[in-house]
Amino acid sequence: xxxxxxxxxxxxxxxxxxxxxxxxxxxxxxxxxxxxxxxxxxxxxxxxxxxxxxxxxxxxxxxxxxxxxxxxxxxxxxxxxxxxxxxxxxxxxxxxxxxxxxxxxxxxxxxxxxxxxxxxxxxxxxxxxxxxxxxxxxxxxxxxxxxxxxxxxxxxxxxxxxxxxxxxxxxxxxxxxxxxxxxxxxxxxxxxxxxxxxxxxxxxxxxxxxxxxxxxxxxxxxxxxxxxxxxxxxxxxxxxxxxxxxxxxxxxxxxxxxxxxxxxxxxxxxxxxxxxxxxxxxxxxxxxxxxxxxxxxxxxxxxxxxxxxxxxxxxxxxxxxxxxxxxxxxxxxx
Amino acid sequence: xxxxxxxxxxxxxxxxxxxxxxxxxxxxxxxxxxxxxxxxxxxxxxxxxxxxxxxxxxxxxxxxxxxxxxxxxxxxxxxxxxxxxxxxxxxxxxxxxxxxxxxxxxxxxxxxxxxxxxxxxxxxxxxxxxxxxxxxxxxxxxxxxxxxxxxxxxxxxxxxxxxxxxxxxxxxxxxxxxxxxxxxxxxxxxxxxxxxxxxxxxxxxxxxxxxxxxxxxxxxxxxxxxxxxxxxxxxxxxxxxxxxxxxxxxxxxxxxxxxxxxxxxxxxxxxxxxxxxxxxxxxxxxxxxxxxxxxxxxxxxxxxxxxxxxxxxxxxxxxxxxxxxxxxxxxxxxxxxxxxxxxxxxxxxxxxxxxxxxxxxxxxxxxxxxxxxxxxxxxxxxxxxxxxxxxxxxxxxxxxxxxxxxxxxxxxxxxxxxxxxxxxxxxxxxxxxxxxxxxxxxxxxxxxxxxxxxxxxxxxxxxxxxxxxxxxxxxxxxxxxxxxxxxxxxxxxxxxxxxxxxxxxxxxxxxxxxxxxxxxxxxxxxxx
Numbered sequence: 101x102x103x104x105x106x107x108x109x110x111x112x113x114x115x116x117x118x119x120x121x122x123x124x125x126x127x128x129x130x131x132x133x134x135x136x137x138x139x140x141x142x143x144x145x146x147x148x149x150x151x152x153x154x155x156x157x158x159x160x161x162x163x164x165x166x167x168x169x170x171x172x173x174x175x176x177x178x179x180x181x182x183x184x185x186x187x188x189x190x191x192x193x194x195x196x197x198x199x200x201x202x203x204x205x206x207x208x209x210x211x212x213x214x215x216x217x218x219x220x221x222x223x224x225x226x227x228x229x230x231x232x233x234x235x236x237x238x239x240x241x242x243x244x245x246x247x248x249x250x251x252x253x254x255x256x257x258x259x260x261x262x263x264x265x266x267x268x269x270x271x272x273x274x275x276x277x278x279x280x281x282x283x284x285x286x287x288x289x290x291x292x293x294x295x296x297x298x299x300x301x302x303x304x305x306x307x308x309x310x311x312x313x314x315x316x317x318x319x320x321x322x323x324x325x326x327x328x329x330x331x332x333x334x335x336x337x338x339x340x341x342x343x344x345x346x347x348x349x350x351x352x353x354x355x356x357x358x359x360x361x362x363x364x365x366x367x368x369x370x371x372x373x374x375x376x377x378x379x380x381x382x383x384x385x386x387x388x389x390x391x392x393x394x395x396x397x398x399x400x401x402x403x404x405x406x407x408x409x410x411x412x413x414x415x416x417x418x419x420x421x422x423x424x425x426x427x428x429x430x431x432x433x434x
Numbered sequence: 435x436x437x438x439x440x441x442x443x444x445x446x447x448x449x450x451x452x453x454x455x456x457x458x459x460x461x462x463x464x465x466x467x468x469x470x471x472x473x474x475x476x477x478x479x480x481x482x483x484x485x486x487x488x489x490x491x492x493x494x495x496x497x498x499x500x501x502x503x504x505x506x507x508x509x510x511x512x513x514x515x516x517x518x519x520x521x522x523x524x525x526x527x528x529x530x531x532x533x534x535x536x537x538x539x540x541x542x543x544x545x546x547x548x549x550x551x552x553x554x555x556x557x558x559x560x561x562x563x564x565x566x567x568x569x570x571x572x573x574x575x576x577x578x579x580x581x582x583x584x585x586x587x588x589x590x591x592x593x594x595x596x597x598x599x600x601x602x603x604x605x606x607x608x609x610x611x612x613x614x615x616x617x618x619x620x621x622x623x624x625x626x627x628x629x630x631x632x633x634x635x636x637x638x639x640x641x642x643x644x645x646x647x648x649x650x651x652x653x654x655x656x657x658x659x660x661x662x663x664x665x666x667x668x669x670x671x672x673x674x675x676x677x678x679x680x681x682x683x684x685x686x687x688x689x690x691x692x693x694x695x696x697x698x699x700x701x702x703x704x705x706x707x708x709x710x711x712x713x714x715x716x717x718x719x720x721x722x723x724x725x726x727x728x729x730x731x732x733x734x735x736x737x738x739x740x741x742x743x744x745x746x747x748x749x750x751x752x753x754x755x756x757x758x759x760x761x762x763x764x765x766x767x768x769x770x771x772x773x774x775x776x777x778x779x780x781x782x783x784x785x786x787x788x789x790x791x792x793x794x795x796x797x798x799x800x801x802x803x804x805x806x807x808x809x810x811x812x813x814x815x816x817x818x819x820x821x822x823x824x825x826x827x828x829x830x831x832x833x834x835x836x837x838x839x840x841x842x843x844x845x846x847x848x849x850x851x852x853x854x855x856x857x858x859x860x861x862x863x864x865x866x867x868x869x870x871x872x873x874x875x876x877x878x879x880x881x882x883x884x885x886x887x888x889x890x891x892x893x894x895x896x897x898x899x900x901x902x903x904x905x906x907x908x909x910x911x912x913x914x915x916x917x918x919x920x921x922x923x924x925x926x927x928x929x930x931x932x933x934x935x936x937x938x939x940x941x942x943x944x945x946x947x948x949x950x951x952x953x954x955x956x957x958x959x960x961x962x
Contacts, residue, residue: 112953113909114901116674116681161533162509170710174536181537181709189702195695199688210466210680212666212796215569266624266634273629274612274619288725306725320629323605323724356725361609361744361763362630363602364727378729379606380745381828381838394839396744396762398751426609427760428619433753 116207124201134201141194148186155179274431275423277309277324279404284310285327285353285414293413294329299351304368305329306356309416324424326356326364327404329414332373336387343389346405348414353404354390355424358382360397362426375401399433467689468669468682472559476662477693478552479580481700482545483655489542490644496532498524499594499640501633510717518596518721521636525595525716540708546588547713548704550736553581561781561811563798565668567791571782573665576658578779583651585736590643592714592734596636599714601722602731604631606744613763631724671797671909673902680796730828739818742825743770746845774814788940790916802871803910805864806944813857820848861946868948871907874899875951876959908951916941 123130159176167173199205217225238245284293285307294305307327311317317325334350346352354375358365363379368386374393375384382397384390390401402424405417423431450456467473500520506513508523509530528535557577560566566574589607593600608630611622627634666680675681683689719728733741743766750761785807786792801808823830824845831838878896886892899907918934918941921927928934 112905113676114673114905117902156533161531176533177536178709180534181540181705184537185702185706185709187702188698188705192695192698192700192702195691195698199691199695203687203691205683205688207681208464208466208684209674210464210666212678212680214794215665263624267627267632268623270619270623270629273623308725319631319722319724323630326725361606362724363605363731364725366727367729378727378731378828379602380741381842382749392749395842396747396749396766398749398760398762426612426763427751427758428612428622429615429617429757429759430619431758432756433751433758 116209119206122201122205131202134197138194138198138202141190141197145187145190145194148183148188148190150183152180152183152187155183270430273320274425274428277420277424278311278321279309279325279327279416279419281416281418282409283416284409285329285406285416286310288326295412296348296351296408296414297412299329299331301331301333301350302370303329303331307353307414323362324357327353328356328365328368328375329353329406330368330373330386332387336373338388340389343403346403346417348406348408351406351414352386353406353416354384354386354401355404355420356401357425358397359392359399359401359424360395360426365401398427462663463684463686465663465666465685466680466682467685468667468675468680470670472563473667474696475552475556475559477696478700479549479556480655480659481697482549482552482704483651484697485545485701485704486542486549487648489538489545490648492538493528493535493542494644496524496528496535497521497594497640499637501596501631501636513717513720516721519636521594521596522716522721525597529717537705537708540713541704543592543713544704544707544711546591547734547736548700550584550588550734553577553584554736557581558811558815562801562808563668563670564795564804564807565798566782567795568782568786569665569794570661570668573658573661574782575779576654576661578775580651580654580658582775583647583654587643587647587651588734588736590639590647594636594640594643595714595716596722597716598719598722598726598728599716599731601631601724602727603733603737604635605724606741610763610767613760614768615757615759615764631722666796668796668798671800671906673905675797677794677796730832732826732829735822738825739821740767740771740825742821742823742827742845743767743849745827746821746824746842746849748846785944788916788937788944789913790941791913800910802864802867803912803947804944805861805868805946808864809857809860812860813853816856817849817853820845820852824849865946865948868950872948872951875904875907876955904956908956910950912947912950913945915945 124134125131155176155178159179161174161176163175164172165175165178167178286293286309288306288308291308291310293310294307299305305328307329308317308322308325309327329351330353331351334347337344337347337350337352339347354365356364356366358377358379360377360380360382363377365375365377365382365384367376367378368374369376373386375386375390376382377384377395377397380396382395383393384397384401385393389403392398392400402420402422404420406414407417409415422433427433446456498520502520503517504520504523506516506518506523506526508514508526510526513526525539528539530536560574560577589603593604593607608622608626611625612618614621623629625635625638626632627638667682669675669680669682672681683692720726732738744763747762747766750765752759752761799807801811824842827838827841827845830836830841878898881895881897883895884892885895916938918938919928
């Protein structure tokens with residue numbers, strides 16, 4: 101199927117343009133000058149290397165100098181960098197200038213050949229392969245064929261199996277957090293319990309569940325546990341009775357881990373009472389139970405049921421009733 | 435013969451008697467490379483890769499790829515006494531206590547950004563000039579593999595310092611993995627060695643980043659370059675250049691000097707950027723902890739379009755039968771990129787199916803002469819650009835005092851609207867440029883000289899263009915649409931009717947062109 105054609109008569113190829121000689125090819129003085137220019141470029145490269153060595157040996161690595169526009173700069177880093185840049189750049193420039201002005205630059209024509217092998221080669225190839233395959237006799241040796249397939253199939257399993265110990269099974273880890281009924285909310289950073297009466301309207305506090313004295317938090321817990329406390333006027337809320345019951349005198353607590361991709365939802369706008377995730381700009385309305393009002397998040401931030409203990413400190417009345425953080429296949433979101 | 439020549443001769447003789455190299459080395463040294471600035475883009479890729487290997491090796495001498503907790507006791511005062519991972523602490527030490535360490539970090543990061551930029555630019559050059567056509571389809575696919583590897587290698591690389599910004603990137607990575615139905619949660623737990631952030635991820639991606647992926651890179655780059663060598667480089671059309679020849683400079687000495695020199699220039703420019711322009715100042719971000727974040731969190735530029743797609747996704751999740759499917763993550767982070775990359779890899783085959791052209795091509799196309807392909811390319815670039823802009827929507831909002839919600843809505847609408855629009859505009863532009871070429875050949879170029887005719891009329895003098903220029907503007911082929919009739923010559927309905935119809939439609943669209951000037955027409959002009 102020959103489909104591409106030039107039905108109109110082709111114009112004529114005028115052929116390669118005549119070679120134009122360069123100044124250095126014609127004039128000995130130009131040639132001399134080009135040679136000097138190349139030499140100067142090589143010398144500049146050498147100066148760059150010397151600057152690098154000087155900076156390494158003699159400039160204190162903690163010396164800062166002020167440079168207009170750039171501000172305070174580490175002198176050692178700057179000297180090393182500029183020295184290195186000079187040494188490399190001028191080396192390259194010299195080589196190229198040399199090639200462009202002095203090396204023979206007549207264009208050369210090579211010929212292309214079709215990549216397709218000759219018919220004889222192809223036939224010989226096919227015959228060789230056929231002969232080889234026939235020697236294996238896979239068609240006749242049914243028993244070998246079957247057992248080979250079985251062995252290869254089994255052979256593929258161990259490499260996958262061997263990776264099993266890369267990590268533990270998920271179990272319920274994504275569904276649970278460290279929050280339990282009665283866990284105190286403590287400030288992060290600081291680890292101080294929080295008196296409900298200390299929070300003024302408009303206050304925002306990042307908290308974590310209290311841990312026993314001296315015990316360390318795991319990063320994998322910090323990835324699930326952070327809770328934001330926000331105090332509004334109780335009349336600002338537009339919540340269902342159940343959700344309202346989870347607040348305490350205008351103090352509402354949300355998981356700080358975004359329900360979209362798990363970033364920390366760290367931006368709170370006082371006036372609109374919106375929480376914004378800096379990663380993908382999902383926006384949650386605090387007054388309406390962190391309902392998603394913009395962006396890619398599909399679920400509100402889980403709300404933590406809070407109250408105060410008999411000393412007046414804020415505590416969780418119950419653990420989170422749903423998994424916090426991004427979605428996953430096993431998550432039951434009904 | 436001088437003594438130097440004698441010595442070199444002795445060595446050459448020793449080698450040749452053992453491996454008989456003179457024959458093929460001689461052939462290789464006569465290899466001709468055509469000259470064009472755009473052919474340097476691929477070189478920039480290879481050179482920045484070499485710079486990455488060199489600077490990366492330097493960094494491994496001090497970097498400690500471990501998530502074990504340490505208390506920072508180094509010289510950087512603001513972080514003194516803080517608990518952090520050994521990975522982050524050792525990155526701080528490289529930045530502040532190893533002389534030239536910060537410079538090497540900067541070189542490594544700048545080179546990575548330039549590597550990816552050069553790959554993209556090289557890919558666009560190859561696409562728009564049709565260099566991917568037979569016999570170079572394999573190399574096109576190898577290029578797509580290299581681009582894909584680059585994404586993964588870059589993500590792993592900037593995640594290694596374990597600072598607050600890169601940890602946030604990994605948090606998002608783990609959420610994307612978790613979103614995969616059925617197996618996502620398990621894959622995430624296995625990769626991270628437990629619940630995010632785990633303790634195993636940094637050492638594991640370190641091994642991948644410094645050993646496995648660079649190994650894969652090296653293998654694929656070698657084949658990629660060897661194929662260029664073996665198949666010989668394409669060339670732009672011009673006087674004396676045909677499908678059967680290659681016109682340029684031989685490898686010795688001119689090409690070698692220029693290419694070698696260019697490596698040092700690329701390295702020098704990267705070193706200069708690294709000396710004066712700070713990139714990824716991880717000490718300002720602090721160590722990673724999942725409970726914190728910094729506003730304006732941005733990935734490296736080549737990841738920005740993916741992040742932009744994720745940002746603009748609608749809040750869609752399916753909750754059914756006790757399971758959750760996050761379309762808001764799956765579509766922008768896995769499905770759309772999957773389609774984009776697969777489409778790119780398959781394009782050479784799609785185009786050859788549309789045109790029915792199975793011949794070898796060594797002369798490049800001028801983009802205007804293949805309006806459909808050029809328009810498709812611009813359309814794809816527009817798509818990625820809209821996504822990229824949305825990836826920086828927070829930065830645009832703060833710097834230009836815009837509403838982030840409006841930028842998001844602009845992107846959500848534009849991602850559907852602008853690509854088709856840019857397709858149509860580009861196609862029209864290509865045809866206009868073809869028309870301009872035709873005018874130029876027929877009527878010559880405007881000289882700006884006005885002449886008053888005896889009858890008082892003013893006319894501008896046009897000068898005929900040179901024969902070389904005329905050849906460039908008229909030597910290309912103008913493909914014709916495939917004719918795929920529903921009914922064959924014997925009146926029998928052909929199978930695959932719908933497929934043929936689609937093919938015929940596409941082929942017709944592909945063949946749209948302004949007729950180029952024929953030899954006949956040229957003769958006529960010369961006549962008067």
